[in-house]
Amino acid sequence: MTYCLGIINRAGLVLAADSRTNAGVDYISTYHKLFDFSIPGERVILLCTSGNLSVTQGVINLLKRELQTPETDNLNTFSSLYDIAGHIGAKIRQIHDRDREWLERDKIDASCSFLVAGQLPGEISQLYLVYSQGNFIQATPETPFLQIGETKYGKPILDRTLTYDSPMEAVAKCALLSIDSTMKSNISVGPPINLMMYHADTFAVRHKLTLRLGDPYLAKMRKSWEESLRQAFESMPDLEWKHQPQASDEDIFID
């Protein structure tokens, strides 16, 4: 499994990904799922991948090869991130055309998804989710995040705390906690965690972070967070119980 997360913000964007890949519970390995195709000073293009590893590696490989044959359309020739999202969708379809029938014959799931984030000259910074079918959606200020992979465990913290105007450092911490919550609840999501923060209009990703297993920051963060949650319970308003007499008069919970 995988968990990757992109967040757009008035001030830029944040991308985060775990690194665990598994084929069953008895074959677990580590792969990067966060890729930086930026040309510093010119364009920022970040990708996250989820799903069948042979398919996502196939797509990344195609994208890299195209960069080495400059006469073809490639990540550096498009003038809009929207077109890049569509291009990645086309690459997914290309790999699926080649492999999917063979995978499905053995009931292997060929699905995958990509987050595409960044900024091209003349555009604001943007975030897209490209589905396994090659179609795609864009994050908007109303729902400023998109997730791929094991999305549920890490969603409540985003739903509760993120806005388009949250301070960037808080957004990055929120992304990290969202990944950490998922790692804690699903063993198929695991470290290292890769995190990137991009400030809009700088056209260079200056903030990167890799947190490995046993990283003291991860331990400190968890401790601080869990302590805060415990304090939060204490500051929550007291429950207003409907106190029952000795014998329950009327059983409100049976129809």
Place this chain on the structure above:
Amino acid sequence: MTYCLGIINRAGLVLAADSRTNAGVDYISTYHKLFDFSIPGERVILLCTSGNLSVTQGVINLLKRELQTPETDNLNTFSSLYDIAGHIGAKIRQIHDRDREWLERDKIDASCSFLVAGQLPGEISQLYLVYSQGNFIQATPETPFLQIGETKYGKPILDRTLTYDSPMEAVAKCALLSIDSTMKSNISVGPPINLMMYHADTFAVRHKLTLRLGDPYLAKMRKSWEESLRQAFESMPDLEWKHQPQASDEDIFID
């Protein structure tokens, strides 16, 4: 969908359930999913239900009928909660024997699950999860909660904060927040929320709570919680970014 949650504790137990039932997104209704079959002063038996409503209602109906024909085995004749969990499993199998073939013919999911919690004389308070197949597991101090239905959104807060020794009021607040997080992230889980807290060895459920849509406590709780989360971000240790020079020297995120 549904989300129900049971938590055991050194001091007793807490059960919580939402009340939303849906057949697709265009048919949503409200049903109790938390049932109290206790005899105050003698035995405490609480049930939560999840899954196909005709099946769970069928099981509850069988259990009620048996209580009216005292010569049969029924919830009040068993001397152990373990046996009651097994009995409920048998009732699920009985309804499945009757209906499942007909449901599956139209690709309708007949699965369901139950939480069974309470205390019988001579036993400590206990919590079981009965699966759709009729088999069941018991909560233990190491993992003091069991969930049924839409379990993922509400799990991180339990994983992060619950222990077998947490104070009961904190456990109840935690259960409420776990349900509330799920409601916020999945529209097919919805109010009213029903909550029960049972203090071990009292043999009566004296704390019950129903929070309806728009209940001021729910709004207060959400506000307090979200405020606490924001403060928690602020008190989190600062991220130790690996600052990138103007042009990224080495791209650590590309293999």
